[in-house]
Amino acid sequence: MAVLELKEILKELNGKTVLKNIDFKISENQLIGIKCTKNEIRVLFDLIENAMLPTIGNIKSTFKSILSDRKKDDLYKFMTVGSYLKYFNKLSRNNNDLDFLMSQFSLMDSWHLSIKKVTLSQQKEFL
Known part of the structure; x- marks a missing residue:
């Protein structure tokens, strides 16, 4: 069972496409790696955390809240x-x-x- 699913996500900000055609599922205890620019990962986590809505697409999750710790990782x-x-x-x-x-x-x-x-x-x- 997927704990997080993103389907056909498109996100535009200020008339520019930041994320396009994002589709993935994350199952419980599954490890994934995501390679994005700093701006893309910021927007992706804003979407996952419900801090913003996608321009197009659906996000489904089985959790009520998510804890993330965004640090500048150099x-x-x-x-x-x-x-x-x-x-x-x-x-x-x-x-x-x-x-x-x-x-x-x-x-x-x-x-x-x-x-x-x-x-x-x-x-x-x-x-």
Whole structure:
């Protein structure tokens, strides 16, 4: 049984689309990872917490309230490219071959660099 379900969510703010075609279900005790921009995740949690309504779509939940703790999380900036990818691989419970990914995404030269030291275009490749 889903404790949270978002169906065909569209959210526009100030005439701009922030979220589009968001569909997912979260079951009890299920772990998920969501990768979004800071603005997208802020809006998504505002929707989940009923602080705002979607422009289009439905949100169903089986809980009466939700507790969230929004902190500025810049942990990844203090990690290396390699440690970030290992962490995300473990967090997502994937068993990706990181050596293969390192070569496929040409990360060999930056694998041991701090994320804050690589260029923004390089960060977009793996963050």
